[in-house]
Amino acid sequence: MIRKGSSVLLALVLEVFVFWVCVIRAVQALSSQGNCPLDFTVLSNFPYLVQQARLPVTEAQCLLLLNALEMVRSEYLRQTNFFLIPENTVADCSLALNSELQSLGAIDSNIETLCGFNFSQIALGQDDCQGIQQVSDLPRLAHPGNLSSLNQSCEGVLANRNGETVLCGSCIRAVGVLTFDLQLAGNGSRFGCLNYSSMYAAGVVNSAGPLDQYTAHCLFYILDNQSSHRSLTILYVMVGVVAVVVVTVGISLFFYFQRRKRRRKEQKAFIKHTTDLLEGSINSTGGLVLFTMDDIKAATHNFSREAIIGTGGFGNVYKGMLQSGLEIAVKRFKNCSQAGDAEFLHEVEMISSVRHRNLVVLKGYCVASGGVVEGHQRIIVFDFMRNGSLKDYIFNPKKPSLDWPTRQNIALGMAQGIVYLHYGVQPAIIHRDIKASNILLDENFNAHVADFGLARFTPEGQTHISTRAAGTFGYVSPEYAMYGQLTEKSDVYSFGVVLLELISARKAVDSTRTFSLITDWAWALVKAGDWAQIVDERMENRGSGEDIERFILLALLCAHPQVACRPTMSGALKILEENQPMPSIPDRPLPLTSEREKIESAVGLRKELFSEGGFQSYRSGPSEGNLVR
Numbered sequence: 001m002i003r004k005g006s007s008v009l010l011a012l013v014l015e016v017f018v019f020w021v022c023v024i025r026a027v028q029a030l031s032s033q034g035n036c037p038l039d040f041t042v043l044s045n046f047p048y049l050v051q052q053a054r055l056p057v058t059e060a061q062c063l064l065l066l067n068a069l070e071m072v073r074s075e076y077l078r079q080t081n082f083f084l085i086p087e088n089t090v091a092d093c094s095l096a097l098n099s100e101l102q103s104l105g106a107i108d109s110n111i112e113t114l115c116g117f118n119f120s121q122i123a124l125g126q127d128d129c130q131g132i133q134q135v136s137d138l139p140r141l142a143h144p145g146n147l148s149s150l151n152q153s154c155e156g157v158l159a160n161r162n163g164e165t166v167l168c169g170s171c172i173r174a175v176g177v178l179t180f181d182l183q184l185a186g187n188g189s190r191f192g193c194l195n196y197s198s199m200y201a202a203g204v205v206n207s208a209g210p211l212d213q214y215t216a217h218c219l220f221y222i223l224d225n226q227s228s229h230r231s232l233t234i235l236y237v238m239v240g241v242v243a244v245v246v247v248t249v250g251i252s253l254f255f256y257f258q259r260r261k262r263r264r265k266e267q268k269a270f271i272k273h274t275t276d277l278l279e280g281s282i283n284s285t286g287g288l289v290l291f292t293m294d295d296i297k298a299a300t301h302n303f304s305r306e307a308i309i310g311t312g313g314f315g316n317v318y319k320g321m322l323q324s325g326l327e328i329a330v331k332r333f334k335n336c337s338q339a340g341d342a343e344f345l346h347e348v349e350m351i352s353s354v355r356h357r358n359l360v361v362l363k364g365y366c367v368a369s370g371g372v373v374e375g376h377q378r379i380i381v382f383d384f385m386r387n388g389s390l391k392d393y394i395f396n397p398k399k400p401s402l403d404w405p406t407r408q409n410i411a412l413g414m415a416q417g418i419v420y421l422h423y424g425v426q427p428a429i430i431h432r433d434i435k436a437s438n439i440l441l442d443e444n445f446n447a448h449v450a451d452f453g454l455a456r457f458t459p460e461g462q463t464h465i466s467t468r469a470a471g472t473f474g475y476v477s478p479e480y481a482m483y484g485q486l487t488e489k490s491d492v493y494s495f496g497v498v499l500l501e502l503i504s505a506r507k508a509v510d511s512t513r514t515f516s517l518i519t520d521w522a523w524a525l526v527k528a529g530d531w532a533q534i535v536d537e538r539m540e541n542r543g544s545g546e547d548i549e550r551f552i553l554l555a556l557l558c559a560h561p562q563v564a565c566r567p568t569m570s571g572a573l574k575i576l577e578e579n580q581p582m583p584s585i586p587d588r589p590l591p592l593t594s595e596r597e598k599i600e601s602a603v604g605l606r607k608e609l610f611s612e613g614g615f616q617s618y619r620s621g622p623s624e625g626n627l628v629r
Helices: 002-033 040-045 049-052 057-079 088-102 109-116 144-153 165-182 192-207 213-220 227-286 293-299 338-352 389-393 406-424 478-483 489-505 518-527 547-559 569-578 596-602 620-627
Strands: 310-311 314-320 327-333 362-369 376-383 439-441 447-449
Touching: 040 049, 040 057, 040 088, 049 057, 049 192, 057 109, 057 192, 088 109, 109 389, 144 165, 144 192, 165 192, 165 213, 165 227, 192 213, 293 327, 293 362, 310 547, 338 362, 338 376, 338 620, 389 439, 389 489, 406 439, 406 447, 406 489, 406 569, 447 489, 478 489, 489 518, 489 547, 489 569, 547 596
Parallel strands: none
Antiparallel strands: 310 314, 314 327, 327 376, 362 376, 439 447
16 A cells, blocks of 8 residues: 555656646746747747757758748738837847757757857848838839739649649749849848748738748748658759859849949040030030930930931931920931041031021030940031922922022022131131032021031131042032142032032933033033023023023133132122123033044044054954954
């Protein structure tokens, strides 16, 4: 009996002891939990996690424990809509996690020391991903379509009963896209954005919640015993892929911002360089307006093709309208390299240095740089001429024909503009490119000389300039074309050609017949006494025939191939304005395209120009045989 009573007493004591041990451990657990809002006791529901927690801590175990922490935070997000915990609970949460790991049998439970994690990183007010604090912060940072795609992909079951994550592939892809959105948004920290995307998908979107074994398996890689080895391999691969993506995105962003910074620096340097070039011209002509590129784009409908009114080697000319309602012409230079500096600066200097009613007026300029797509931009802005160029009217049969008084007015305006260039400014300006397309007509058909891209200042005291020939074939004087000798009378020659075009509506060079020049054609008709054939048959209101004849003779005199025979531009203007008598016109040399009979007649030969022993074709007679031998 005694022995039996003793054994009962001993059993009772043991039961009481075990009870108090359990109570003490429970109290310790509760005290360690404290004010921490994260429930770490759920970790015991995942056998594989318990198994791994008991192993020595390695890099793989650290990664798994941090994923487990994200799963617990995701559950907290599910309940509160906050990604971060209150700051005053940081210490309690650290103790609670260590205590739970100890209860699971972990050898080393201090995750902060072993894995380099600090609970203060997840406290409210910290910036772990673009300043996100709660769920309502996501829509302002993420693309609506990507957020909607994640909501659809991660809503249902994310793995099958075997634990295979094949079904969660679309959810993981959507998480990656959302992460990319968050990393690109704003200028805040980006390092925790992947965790935020996973927590949102598991804690807010997924219907089963983060503590569901399939959701935990898919989004936090917390495995079960059956698929641990194979799934752990998948975990490493996926973590590696994510790491590569994050590094790649980081490097790409670095180079993107560096390239953008360098491009902005180049753009500012280009604008400053061009502005410095124009400084002298701007200071000397205070009326120039500095237009912005937005002004120019709005005026030309972003350089619409329908707005193009002229083209050339320099680029295009566009019609535009400013917000004030003023119509403008916009000349956009296509060569904005260092080689184009001189061309742009030269034309601005030329136009800004002259002011005359028969010259095109420069209103302003624009210098901008639009990066790779638009490149550097140099633009000058003129008054718009409503009736286009003289070329448009005299050579376009769809345009109404100009009557004689209008043509007289155009000829006078053209001559007055050139006279101003030669004598009204110092140093004198030689235009070098007088032609029908560079004579613009306003709404009253007044002539305005345009396009000073080839114009040259004449050095004081010099009668001519030796330079490389430039201009348009048919308008360029012979001495300039052949020898590069440029004088004021080079413009006089071009004026004579344009005057003949204005009267006859025939182009300077006729390539449809025998490739003849308009000057040779008109001179032959004048010598034959048939000058009336030169006049445009569409011309109305011809008035006095003597006036037309005088204009034709003046045009031929101005376009004479010999420089000494041409009048000065002021002399030609006096003949036009004051009806002064025409001087005699010296005979012209035979044109280069003359037929053989005319050449023989001119030199007084009756039969052959060449002797019998002179030139013979290599295809005829004995010469062919001699050539072969």
